[in-house]
Amino acid sequence: xxxxALDYILVLAAVIVMLAGFARRPARVRQVVEESRRPADFxxxxxxxxxxxxxxxxxxxxxxxxxxxxxxxxxPLVVIAFAQFPLVLPAGIAGLLxxxxxxxxxxxxxxxxxxxxxxxxxxxxxxxxxxxxVPLLLLLVIVLSGFVVExxxxxxxxxxxxxxxxxxxxxxxxxxxxxxxMQAALRFHFFAxxxxxxxxxxxxxxxxxxxxxxxxxxxxxxxxxLTPAAGVVTENALxxxxxxxxxxxxLELDACVACGRxxxxxxxxxxxxxxxxRRVVQNLxxxxxxxxxxxxxxxxxxxxxxxxxxxxxxxxxxxxxxVEHCPVLVRPLVKVIGLRRHEVQMHGRMPAExxxxxxNLEIYGDVDGRGCAHxxxxxxxxxVPHLSERDVDAEMLxxxxxxxxxxxxxxxxxxxxxxxxxxxxxxxxxLGTEERCCxxxxxxxxxxxxxxxxxxxxxxxxxxxxxxxxxxxCPHGYNTLKNEYRELGADFEVWHAxxxxxxxxxxxxxxxxxxxxxxxxxxxxxxxxxxNGIYEPLRTVVRAVPGVRLTELPRNRERALCCxxxxxxxxxxxxxxxxxxxxxxxxxxECGVEAVGAACPFCLTMLEDGIGSxxxxxxxxxxxxxxxxxxxxxx
Amino acid sequence: MKIVxxxxxxxxxxxxxxxxxxxxxxxxxxRVRMIDPASESALGLALKIRELAGEGNICLLTLGPLTAGxxxxxxLALGADQLYQVDVDGGAxxxxxxxxxxxxxxxxxxxxxxxxCGRESIDTANGQIGPRLAxxxxxxxxxxxxDVRLVDGCRTAEVRAGAGRGRVAVVSCRLPVVLTVxxxxxxxxxxxxxxxxxxxxxxPVQRMFFDTAGIATGVLRExxxxxxxxxxxxxxxxxxxDAFARIDLLLTGSNVEKKGEMLVGDIERQVDGIIAFLxxxxxxxxxxxxxxxxxxxxx
Ligand code: SF4
Ligand code: SF4
Numbered sequence: 001x002x003x004x005a006l007d008y009i010l011v012l013a014a015v016i017v018m019l020a021g022f023a024r025r026p027a028r029v030r031q032v033v034e035e036s037r038r039p040a041d042f043x044x045x046x047x048x049x050x051x052x053x054x055x056x057x058x059x060x061x062x063x064x065x066x067x068x069x070x071x072x073x074x075x076p077l078v079v080i081a082f083a084q085f086p087l088v089l090p091a092g093i094a095g096l097l098x099x100x101x102x103x104x105x106x107x108x109x110x111x112x113x114x115x116x117x118x119x120x121x122x123x124x125x126x127x128x129x130x131x132x133x134v135p136l137l138l139l140l141v142i143v144l145s146g147f148v149v150e151x152x153x154x155x156x157x158x159x160x161x162x163x164x165x166x167x168x169x170x171x172x173x174x175x176x177x178x179x180x181x182m183q184a185a186l187r188f189h190f191f192a193x194x195x196x197x198x199x200x201x202x203x204x205x206x207x208x209x210x211x212x213x214x215x216x217x218x219x220x221x222x223x224x225x226l227t228p229a230a231g232v233v234t235e236n237a238l239x240x241x242x243x244x245x246x247x248x249x250x251l252e253l254d255a256c257v258a259c260g261r262x263x264x265x266x267x268x269x270x271x272x273x274x275x276x277x278r279r280v281v282q283n284l285x286x287x288x289x290x291x292x293x294x295x296x297x298x299x300x301x302x303x304x305x306x307x308x309x310x311x312x313x314x315x316x317x318x319x320x321x322x323v324e325h326c327p328v329l330v331r332p333l334v335k336v337i338g339l340r341r342h343e344v345q346m347h348g349r350m351p352a353e354x355x356x357x358x359x360n361l362e363i364y365g366d367v368d369g370r371g372c373a374h375x376x377x378x379x380x381x382x383x384v385p386h387l388s389e390r391d392v393d394a395e396m397l398x399x400x401x402x403x404x405x406x407x408x409x410x411x412x413x414x415x416x417x418x419x420x421x422x423x424x425x426x427x428x429x430x431l432g433t434e435e436r437c438c439x440x441x442x443x444x445x446x447x448x449x450x451x452x453x454x455x456x457x458x459x460x461x462x463x464x465x466x467x468x469x470x471x472x473x474c475p476h477g478y479n480t481l482k483n484e485y486r487e488l489g490a491d492f493e494v495w496h497a498x499x500x501x502x503x504x505x506x507x508x509x510x511x512x513x514x515x516x517x518x519x520x521x522x523x524x525x526x527x528x529x530x531x532n533g534i535y536e537p538l539r540t541v542v543r544a545v546p547g548v549r550l551t552e553l554p555r556n557r558e559r560a561l562c563c564x565x566x567x568x569x570x571x572x573x574x575x576x577x578x579x580x581x582x583x584x585x586x587x588x589x590e591c592g593v594e595a596v597g598a599a600c601p602f603c604l605t606m607l608e609d610g611i612g613s614x615x616x617x618x619x620x621x622x623x624x625x626x627x628x629x630x631x632x633x634x635x
Numbered sequence: 636m637k638i639v640x641x642x643x644x645x646x647x648x649x650x651x652x653x654x655x656x657x658x659x660x661x662x663x664x665x666r667v668r669m670i671d672p673a674s675e676s677a678l679g680l681a682l683k684i685r686e687l688a689g690e691g692n693i694c695l696l697t698l699g700p701l702t703a704g705x706x707x708x709x710x711l712a713l714g715a716d717q718l719y720q721v722d723v724d725g726g727a728x729x730x731x732x733x734x735x736x737x738x739x740x741x742x743x744x745x746x747x748x749x750x751x752c753g754r755e756s757i758d759t760a761n762g763q764i765g766p767r768l769a770x771x772x773x774x775x776x777x778x779x780x781x782d783v784r785l786v787d788g789c790r791t792a793e794v795r796a797g798a799g800r801g802r803v804a805v806v807s808c809r810l811p812v813v814l815t816v817x818x819x820x821x822x823x824x825x826x827x828x829x830x831x832x833x834x835x836x837x838x839p840v841q842r843m844f845f846d847t848a849g850i851a852t853g854v855l856r857e858x859x860x861x862x863x864x865x866x867x868x869x870x871x872x873x874x875x876x877d878a879f880a881r882i883d884l885l886l887t888g889s890n891v892e893k894k895g896e897m898l899v900g901d902i903e904r905q906v907d908g909i910i911a912f913l914x915x916x917x918x919x920x921x922x923x924x925x926x927x928x929x930x931x932x933x934x
Contacts (some may be wrong), residue, residue: 106653229853348828363669364649373650373664447826593776 003081007190014197021201022209029213038217038248041602045216053328054616058559059262062118065111072108095291098164102150105143112140122237122260131203132258138196145189151175152182157469204506207257211328214255218329219248223320225483225532226337226443247336252330256430262322264333267562267584268315272577275315276344277322277332282476283307284335305342311340311575314351318567319526324558337567340446354445357571361450365436365457366402367571376432378404378411387429387465389420394429395562396469396495397462398541399606401477403601404435406635409608410473416495416630417473423633424504434461440476443484445568456478459488473497473626475527475600476566482532496528497624498599502537505544505629514634515547518594520628523553523584523607525600541625542597545632553591563610565602581610588620595621597628636691636789638681639745641738641764642710643671644703648758652832668703670710672818673753679821680814681751684783687778696741699723699736701840714828719745719930722844732758733847735767740845742772747811749792753776754815765815776813777806781820785810914918 033039048054052070056063079101089097116136144212151171156179175181198204221227227246245253263269269276287307313336322332343349350358360369376386378400385392399423404414421428425607436457443451470492472478504510520542528534535557542550555561564580585607588596596602607622646666653662678695693715701707711718721741723729729737742750750772755762769776775836786793787826792812797820798804827835847857872881898908898931913919 134904174809344826345829348825348831350826352824353823355826357824358826363667371649371664371667375661433662 004040010194014194017198018200021198022206029251032559033217038219040216040217040220041220041578044218045212048215049110049212052328058325058327059259062259065114068104068111069115072104074119074634085602088248089530095164096573099166102165102167109140109143112136112143116140135199135203135205136423138192138199138346142189142192142196145185145192147171148175148185149182149189152178152185155180165247173530191288195414198535206601207255207328208337210251210254211257211384214251214329217248217251219331220270221324224479224527225333225486226334226449228487238598246522249331249334249338249503253281253288253335254451255328256285256326256330257328257492258282258283259326261327262330265321265325265559267317267319267321267564267580268577270561271564271580271583273575274309274577275312275336277316277336280308280312280335281330281332291589305339308336308339310343310349312336312570313343313576315569316567317526317564317569318560319578321526321528321559321562322532329422337444337446340444341448342446343449344446350445350447351572353573354568357568357634358442358445358447358450361437361439361442361454366406367437368402368406372405372433372436375400375405375435376430376573378414378430379408379418379430382415385429386432386434387467388432389429390432392429393427395427396429396471397465398430399438399470399472399477399481399494400430401472401474401601401628404473405435407601407605409604410624413601413604413624413626414473418506419630420626420633421471421500422512424501424509425501426471426504431461431465438477438480439484440480441568441571442567444478445571452600455485458486459490462492467492468492469495471495471497471500472516473601475525475532476602479527479531496532496537496599497543498528499534499537501629502540505541510629510633512545512629513631516545516628517547518596519551519592520595520623521551521553521588521591521593522556523563523598523603524557525595525598525603526562526566528599529560530558538597538599541629545628546578548628551591551593553587553596555587563600563603563606564599565606570602570606579610579613581606582613583610585610585614588613591614593620595623597623597625599625636688636748636785637684637694637746637751638684638751639694639696639742639747640674640677640681640693640715641709641750641768642674642678642697642707642709643753643756643764644697644699644701645669645671646702657925668706670703670706670754671753671758673751673756673816675710676816676818676821677751677753677814678710678713678715678814679823680780680783681749682822682823684749684785685714688785688789694719694745694747696745698729698737705911707756708832708835709827711838712831713823713825714831716838717841718838719841719843722842724844724847729847731761731763731767732788735764737845737847738764739768739771741843742768744843748789749783749810750774751780752813752815754817757818762815765813768787769813772811772813774811774813775808776815776926777804777814779817779820780814783814784842815894859926 052063052067055066072283079097091422116133118162119132119136138431147167148171150168151167151173152175154165154168155175155177158469177222191320196205200208247364256278258278258281260278262281263279266275266277282306284307287304316336317332318333318337320333323330325333357367360367363369364371366372366375384398385394387394387397398417400414403410405411436454439451439454439456442454470481472481472494473496478496481490481492488497501510505512522538524535524538528538539550542548553560560582561584563584588607596607597606602623604624611622613617642904645668647669649667650662650665651660652665652918653660661912678693681693685693695707695710695793696719697707698721699825700723707718719741721737725841750768752765752768754765754862766776777794777796780794781797781803784793785791786868789810791809792814794806794808794814796804796806799815810934841894872884874881876884896912898905900908905930910919
């Protein structure tokens with residue numbers, strides 16, 4: 001219990017300094033609430049903080065250590081706060097509480113030492129700030145001094161063993177019976193706590209508030225949907241985004257705890273590219289901290305943009321591993337795309353090798369520059385109805401996509417899909433020459449205008465034919481149509497072909513008869529798996545094929561490694577570091593399977609190239625799940 | 636320094652998926668309105684030259700209605716400063732000669748130091764505009780330019796140009812000069828930013844009008860003769876052969892074999908070769924009367 005008025009004044013002063021340090025946060029939060037209309041999500045926040053599931057998941061040891069520190073600091077704080085009031089607890093309960101506090105102290109000590117060792121031994125150049133060391137040391141000092149206080153108290157008051165404070169009792173056995181020591185230790189403990197409070201906003205510990213706010217005001221939109229550029233003003237269908245990130249994004253920057261889980265799972269970082277999502281976020285956060293906060297909260301975009309090099313931002317494959325694994329809901333991917341947008345929209349800079357593709361999209365409406373006149377050619381001889389035909393009887397639109405329309409291998413996949421859908425009695429039609437690229441690559445390469453113009457063209461056609469349901473075969477198109485066209489008023493249902501096939505198999509509308517005697521692993525495409533949570537249908541479908549021995553790759557589902565072709569990387573050159581597709585190909589080889597099943601045109605191409613480049617004697621075959629099903633289907 | 640880039644707008648037919656003979660099997664989606672890729676390269680070269688020179692004014696010059704208006708705006712957004720449009724009355728179909736006369740008249744008002752145009756357009760592939768412009772304006776012309784360096788206080792251009800079979804010609808000439816560029820040889824590696832677009836929308840289209848009457852001065856008659864197959868009797872192919880071989884025989888049999896001779900050596904020897912050929916085949920009049928005519932025209 002605090003004793004003198006001075007103590008109260010000191011506590012008050014510490015809290016005031018702390019609040020002053022956090023002064024800019026309420027403004028930011030207000031902005032988040034006003035700008036992005038994000039209400040606080042208390043339900044999620046409580047389950048997040050009490051359950052710690054997201055923090056423990058993916059890195060159990062560190063997560064449990066965090067859980068220990070959280071409760072180890074949180075519970076004593078509550079107890080101390082209550083101790084300021086003249087409450088009298090029954091002796092048994094008070095003793096139990098004391099025991100719990102004692103044990104928690106020990107646990108915090110262990111966890112603190114663990115964290116300290118981790119931080120001191122981690123590579124310093126990857127954006128992990130050392131400033132976490134000071135608060136950790138302070139925490140250890142607080143715990144140790146607390147034990148000394150307890151020990152000294154026991155030495156002076158209690159005789160013999162005290163079950164309520166086993167650690168304090170241990171300490172008391174080595175401490176002299178000195179009231180002075182107890183007083184000194186108590187003051188030291190008290191001042192250490194005050195210092196900790198004062199330093200909260202200025203050290204790593206600010207994540208207590210920043211991360212909590214980020215979780216509380218999390219973006220509840222679909223994670224696969226990039227939002228339009230911040231501060232967008234439309235003028236002749238052009239965007240004038242002088243702001244790089246919206247308030248929500250800035251809030252995220254503060255929240256990053258530099259744990260490095262994003263980098264651990266980032267294919268670019270794993271392949272030794274310049275990109276490291278943790279460094280990106282940390283550099284931006286540092287920049288943000290150094291920037292004065294202008295009225296209205298707008299930060300000069302170029303200041304932030306300079307914090308990240310062009311090479312870094314163009315190395316991202318948009319795989320969303322960083323978003324998936326971040327314990328505090330930071331989305332490094334969205335920062336990277338924001339930076340790309342800034343680069344493209346504000347400076348007109350883009351890797352030269354991507355410019356022809358962008359021109360193709362502008363002129364011909366597809367990534368290959370083949371022209372929409374040829375967009376329906378893949379279906380030649382199949383007699384697939386166009387939605388424009390007057391008496392067409394279609395319950396859904398088959399979205400073909402640029403790869404399905406023009407990539408030689410994927411055209412075949414499309415033809416197989418037609419076979420499967422027909423066998424399952426699905427009535428579908430295509431848009432033929434009226435379809436355009438969905439705009440995924442343009443948007444993820446930062447060309448927001450181009451995305452919007454392509455999307456609008458497609459939306460007009462959807463509206464013209466009153467499209468209600470779509471089945472897409474490319475996960476990128478699937479995600480874009482499903483999640484990103486909403487902002488343009490889309491209200492149709494979108495299925496991925498694999499979901500559709502799984503449904504047909506479940507309802508016994510297609511039967512798979514011919515066996516595929518192979519050991520097969522599934523490569524989870526990022527835009528199906530992490531982005532849209534579709535993991536099981538792929539496995540359900542493959543399991544339904546007789547003879548297939550399904551194995552899992554070491555990195556699968558949420559942890560699956562990207563093929564390297566997303567976010568426009570399909571059209572960019574591989575710069576320093578290994579090729580990401582070779583990295584994945586090696587994993588597949590090590591798994592020893594005879595075939596690998598994917599469900600994405602980019603994965604198919606990238607993995608085939610990657611496996612081909614390993615020059616194996618009997619390389620695993622790369623198959624699309626649609627092909628596997630078609631081969632096994634009863635005629 | 637003023638650089639004029641002649642931009643050709645084309646209605647590029649990249650496919651024939653139509654069903655109608657009347658429309659020559661061209662469906663609406665088979666065509667795109669675009670800037671000719673060679674003209675785009677011409678703009679790329681102009682931008683490069685300006686960047687090296689550190690200053691300069693790039694004017695776009697186009698002929699006829701603005702059918703690819705948005706793409707022209709994009710050219711402005713990429714860095715061009717002005718847009719001139721030569722209006723053509725009555726939407727007349729112009730041939731290369733008339734186009735070049737109209738363009739040269741426009742150029743007469745623009746006072747250009749460098750005139751750059753595409754070497755050969757994607758639609759007609761005539762490759763005549765550049766040389767004809769140079770002819771009308773009395774300027775030197777370098778074709779298939781790849782690189783230009785301005786020296787001598789921007790008064791002389793040192794040009795590297797393709798000279799066929801992988802050779803490169805290095806030409807030095809006084810400005811003004813007409814340069815032609817092949818498609819894809821000077822790719823523009825950036826794209827317009829939002830501000831560039833905004834700026835481009837503020838650039839006015841400056842219209843120029845020239846009467847097309849009397850354009851064809853000096854040419855009395857011009858007739859385009861469509862290619863005609865020259866029939867040749869081919870014996871019926873051996874019916875024991877497979878289909879491919881028979882078709883192959885029919886096709887090769889109907890080719891008119893042409894005998895030819897490759898002239899080698901330096902320019903003088905090649906010219907001697909041509910004269911000898913023309914002489915041997917009776918295309919040349921006796922030396923006497925040729926000299927006489929020369930005398931007349933000289934007088
Ligand atoms: S962005 Fe998230 S995962 Fe990455 S370092 Fe920061 S807190 Fe960790
Ligand atoms: S999206 Fe993927 S490649 Fe991009 S930063 Fe995140 S983890 Fe790395």
